[in-house]
Amino acid sequence: MTAMPTTPARNVPRHIAVIMDGNGRWAERRRRPRAIGHRAGARAVNLCIDFCLEHGVQALTLFAFSSENWGRPEEEVGALMRLFLNALDREVDELERRGVRVRFIGERGRFKQQLQQRMAAAEAQTAAASHMTLVIAASYGGRQDIAQAARALAMDVAAGILRAEEIDETAVAARMALADLPPPDLFIRTGGDQRISNFLLWQLAYTELWFTDLLWPELDTATLQRALDDFASRERRFGLTSAQLTDANPEHLSA
Ligand code: IPE
Ligand code: IPE
Ligand code: MG
Numbered sequence: 001m002t003a004m005p006t007t008p009a010r011n012v013p014r015h016i017a018v019i020m021d022g023n024g025r026w027a028e029r030r031r032r033p034r035a036i037g038h039r040a041g042a043r044a045v046n047l048c049i050d051f052c053l054e055h056g057v058q059a060l061t062l063f064a065f066s067s068e069n070w071g072r073p074e075e076e077v078g079a080l081m082r083l084f085l086n087a088l089d090r091e092v093d094e095l096e097r098r099g100v101r102v103r104f105i106g107e108r109g110r111f112k113q114q115l116q117q118r119m120a121a122a123e124a125q126t127a128a129a130s131h132m133t134l135v136i137a138a139s140y141g142g143r144q145d146i147a148q149a150a151r152a153l154a155m156d157v158a159a160g161i162l163r164a165e166e167i168d169e170t171a172v173a174a175r176m177a178l179a180d181l182p183p184p185d186l187f188i189r190t191g192g193d194q195r196i197s198n199f200l201l202w203q204l205a206y207t208e209l210w211f212t213d214l215l216w217p218e219l220d221t222a223t224l225q226r227a228l229d230d231f232a233s234r235e236r237r238f239g240l241t242s243a244q245l246t247d248a249n250p251e252h253l254s255a
Contacts, residue, residue, distance in 0.1 A: 099131030
């Protein structure tokens, strides 16, 4: 039996995007190899998924590995790949049982064949799950995402499917990652740094940003609750004036 998520209260983000940062520092503070920090981070991933399910969040996007992270020492990249593989083997049945649909965004062709197959299998196994969508951004870069959308547009124009004059925001958005999900309402970054680090550049245009100094392996429910409370108290104006955000314009009300 899968637990039903509670009905989303007003002002609960539909989509949360997270930069899970601070694993390396967590390990270094304990004088342990960085890979130990990544392993400890897996617990926080589960905690975050549970929290979102309980609060009726429709979509959760987790930044697991950036385009630039390929440049880290071979040993660390290798440890991360083993961890991804183990996590997929270990968690997918449980995610399916809990109604979580798993998807990956990023250049998956850069991963070894075995990992690509596991990713495709996880997506296929959970395709019908309907409580929440979990997007794992792996080998993902926001600039790469925009570049591939530009390439897709150019190819459609070359193929005569699209006219250049028809290229507008909607046409671009349709070719970006996450096109079929509501844009992230709330962005959370752990680890104390206040930057985007080439995460969802296009999709974060009107996302509320929230930062914590807590390192990712230290994540707890109270911190996530603080992020939700803070989100609920914000006025999202989308470029309008505060006075315009009345019941006459409900689509502009927060969340
Ligand atoms: C985030 O933690 C996980 C990945 C980038 C894979 P880091 O490994 O960046 O941890 P810090 O920022 O060095 O502490
Ligand atoms: C962002 O963290 C990428 C992930 C969490 C996967 P980084 O640790 O790579 O970002 P920078 O280097 O601090 O900007
Ligand atoms: Mg980092």
